[in-house]
Amino acid sequence: MSAVLIGILAAAGAAVLFGVNGAAAALATYYLSSERRMGIRDPLSLAAWTFSAAALFWSVLRPPWTFQWSALGQEVVLPNPFDGMPAPLWVLVV
Numbered sequence: 001m002s003a004v005l006i007g008i009l010a011a012a013g014a015a016v017l018f019g020v021n022g023a024a025a026a027l028a029t030y031y032l033s034s035e036r037r038m039g040i041r042d043p044l045s046l047a048a049w050t051f052s053a054a055a056l057f058w059s060v061l062r063p064p065w066t067f068q069w070s071a072l073g074q075e076v077v078l079p080n081p082f083d084g085m086p087a088p089l090w091v092l093v094v
Contacts, residue, residue: 030050041049072090 074089075086076089078085
């Protein structure tokens with residue numbers, strides 16, 4: 001039984017490591033490409049193109065129809081300066 005548990009933990013650790021490395025590579029690519037493109041485009045249009053590419057990437061990876069939209073109606077406790085005031089999650093998204 002312990003060998004199975006070790007195998008599961010190793011697989012989970014590898015998945016986390018893959019995710020962290022993927023995020024680091026994506027961030028490095030974003031920084032390097034934006035640094036190079038700043039001479040060609042203005043910052044606002046560059047940000048718009050970057051966010052559009054990210055939206056397309058995440059739409060392919062996790063399509064919007066698979067998102068649990070009911071989660072946006074859940075109550076959350078707001079941080080400072082509201083100190084514990086509850087609000088629906090969609091308020092923070094907007």
